[in-house]
Amino acid sequence: MPNLESLIHLCFVLALPVMGVIAMGMGIKTFTLGTQAHQEECKERIKASTSPDTSTHEAYYLGFFHLYPNAGGGGERVLWTMIKAIQDKYPFMVCVIYSGDSLSRDSILQNVKAKFGLTIRPETIYVVELTNRWWVDYKFPRLTLLMQSLGSLAVASQAIHRFCPDVFIDTVGFAFTYPLIHLLSTRIPVVAYTHYPAISSDMQTMVSSREAGFNNEAIARSALMSKLKSMYYRVFALAYSFAGSFASTIMTNSSWTQNHIVQLFGKPQMTKVVYPPCDTLVLAEFPLVGRQPLVMSLAQFRPEKNHKLQIEAFAHLLKAHPEFVMPASERPLDPETLLANCRDGSGIRYPVLVMIGGARNIEDEARAEELRQMAARLGIDRQVLVIVNAPWSQILEWLRFGKVGMHTMRDEHFGINIVEMMAAGLLTVAHDSAGPKLDIIVPAIRGAGDVPTDEECLQFPVGFVATTAEQFAESIAIALGASEKLAEGVQRAARTAASAKFSEDAFRTAFYRSFGPVVRWLDNQRSADDDD
The missing domain is CATH 3.40.50 (Rossmann fold)
Structure with a gap:
């Protein structure tokens, strides 16, 4: 049987860490x-x-x-x-x-x-x-x-x-x-x-699966490094959950x-x-008619925005639809001339992918240049424009004349640029995940078999969703060739949703x-x- 002195000693030893934590807390409080x-x-x-x-x-x-x-x-x-x-x-x-x-x-x-x-x-x-x-x-x-x-x-x-x-x-x-x-x-x-959460189960899954698109290439190649990073993410998630x-x-x-x-x-x-x-007032004033075959993309030139998928999708579109390919005899237009043709009614005869985004630093600038080179390697550079740090006034002009909007980021937490394209009257194709899937492009068209008939036009979808380059290409083709009734129905439904659901x-x-x-x-x- 322990004597009284031993019990007192044990209680004192056990109390020391508690007293230390309390003292540290009081010290932090006083210091802060x-x-x-x-x-x-x-x-x-x-x-x-x-x-x-x-x-x-x-x-x-x-x-x-x-x-x-x-x-x-x-x-x-x-x-x-x-x-x-x-x-x-x-x-x-x-x-x-x-x-x-x-x-x-x-x-x-x-x-x-x-x-x-x-x-x-x-x-x-x-x-x-x-x-x-x-x-x-x-x-x-x-x-x-x-x-x-x-x-x-x-x-x-x-x-x-x-x-x-x-x-x-x-x-x-x-x-x-x-x-x-x-x-x-x-x-x-x-x-x-x-x-957006600092960490999510999706991030942990991508680390565990060693996806090179998400992980550093050296980590993605190494099973040990991937396992260590996965453990780090699990521990961080526990700490983040406790704090939240x-x-x-x-x-x-x-x-x-x-x-x-x-x-x-x-x-x-x-x-x-x-x-x-979302400030949709100015965008919602654009007329729905007079649109040109411009496929618009608005996103910073950051890796997660996945601009390369847009280039791949556009290449698939041109391969599947030769009628969309600009003849070699035609001279490609620079951005200023292209916009001028839109303004004066001359119009554009062939689809052009217009990728507009901000560049925060030299790395973003390099990514934009890499997209130009990728388009050239695929032989579609004559119909692709990559515009860096365009002023808002110019972006508004592109949105005024564009017909299709494209967004390719996986697990975008919201997607304000999608809302802006919808409000501006573009037929928008977004990635079938996260915010765009659950909140913005609702209801959505998923491929040719999902296009509503004339009888179903009372409840129009507000846009399209896709995942692969082939799916994006198919949706863009549907949007470019949409009947007047289909196009106007989607445009009006999208504009109404953007202006009502996401307004101030x-x-x-x-x-x-x-x-x-x-x-x-x-x-x-x-x-x-x-x-x-």
């Missing part, structure tokens, strides 16, 4: 938040620079963890449309933006107005500039997912040190920050808008993202689909539905504090 006087000073600084309407409600301070608020992409449109919705319904709320951009509030808001046409009132906006964004910008040569996720903790620590909000809203997907917020205070709800479980309210941008996030975070009741807002108003309605319970929880907490 600073003193109470420091936080009060930060809050007074924000109060002095903002003027929310507190005539009927006390102010709440929302912290938006969005390190690139000036980037001008789809994620930024979500951020600023969300903030605009908050300003319209909750004028007593102050939106604090944790930003890695060295720009003033006024400069950022001017850019938001220019890029998105959104007028944001400056009196409830405050920008907290962060100086350590490089933690998530740096391209770690190894264990990139893990290192950037851990780096986000350092960035979030600086953000909270500079101001601790009433609500923490993550709009970029850094789930590893959620446990940190929970550690600092269980009274700070974590709201997440997730564009600390979110109070989760919004996802598509059904595909929703399914993966529910599987990972385990919070189906707290997770709702809120489709991103639809986004606001869905956002209010998810965010409303958070506001009610804050009110209840404040009422309880007042009663005490």
Whole structure:
């Protein structure tokens, strides 16, 4: 029988690790938040620079963890449309933006107005500039997912040190920050808008199957390296799932993202689909008639966009339909002349694949050039245009005259460019997976046997889906040769779906539905504090 002294000694030994964890947690909390006087000073600084309407409600301070608020992409449109919705319904709320951009509030808001046409009132906006964004910008040569996720903790620590909000809203997907917020205070709800999971079961499957398109070629060739990477992904997925479980309210941008996030975070009741807002107003004004045989592609020249599949599909199209091949006697047109012919009514007699995309760096530029060379090797370069970093005004012209849209990325989480092509009146062929399959091209035409008859035209599909080069070629051929009734039916159905399902108003309605319970929880907490 152990004596009392032994039991005390055992309890002390067992308590040491627990005490160490508690002490470490308290140390992190103190280091991150600073003193109470420091936080009060930060809050007074924000109060002095903002003027929310507190005539009927006390102010709440929302912290938006969005390190690139000036980037001008789809994620930024979500951020600023969300903030605009908050300003319209909750004028007593102050939106604090944790930003890695060295720009003033006024400069950022001017850019938001220019890029998105959104007028944001400056009196409830405050920008907290962060100086350590490089933690998530740096391209770690190894264990990139893990290192950037851990780096986000350092960035979030600086953000909270500079101001601790009433609500923490993550709009970029850094789930590893959620446990940190929970550690600092269980009274700070974590709201997440997730564009795509940092890791998914699909990614793990592709690693395990050693697909060269997804893995580094050296890893794909090695069974041992593939196994090690697969183990790393499994461990990371467990850590990501644990971190995500600390979110109070989760919004996802598509059904595909929703399914993966529910599987990972385990919070189906707290997770709702809120489709991103798409600016379809200008595109929806384009006439549906007068279209030319232009096959349009809009996507950054990144590897995952799979532009090579587009070249292969177009080559299959020309091989299967010799009538689409431009005779050797005809001179191919440059982009400017081609657009001029569209404007003056001269028209285009043979299909042309027009691939428009942004190039972020020299690697993207090299990929664009590789596509030109691939088209030349296949003998179709006379009917293929690769246009890099075209201005939006020129893109609008291409969309105005194009007839077919093509998207080939596998497991695209949403696909805003697909929505834009649908709104512009193009007959769109998208990859039969993820967001396009589950949310956008619904219902879809899958091959020649799926084309509706005249009697079925009351419920038109909104586009086509395909997987292989042959399937894409078949769908493009159907679209190019579609009867007027079929083409107009699909165009109108697609435009209606794009304008209604993915509009700014639809986004606001869905956002209010998810965010409303958070506001009610804050009110209840404040009422309880007042009663005490």
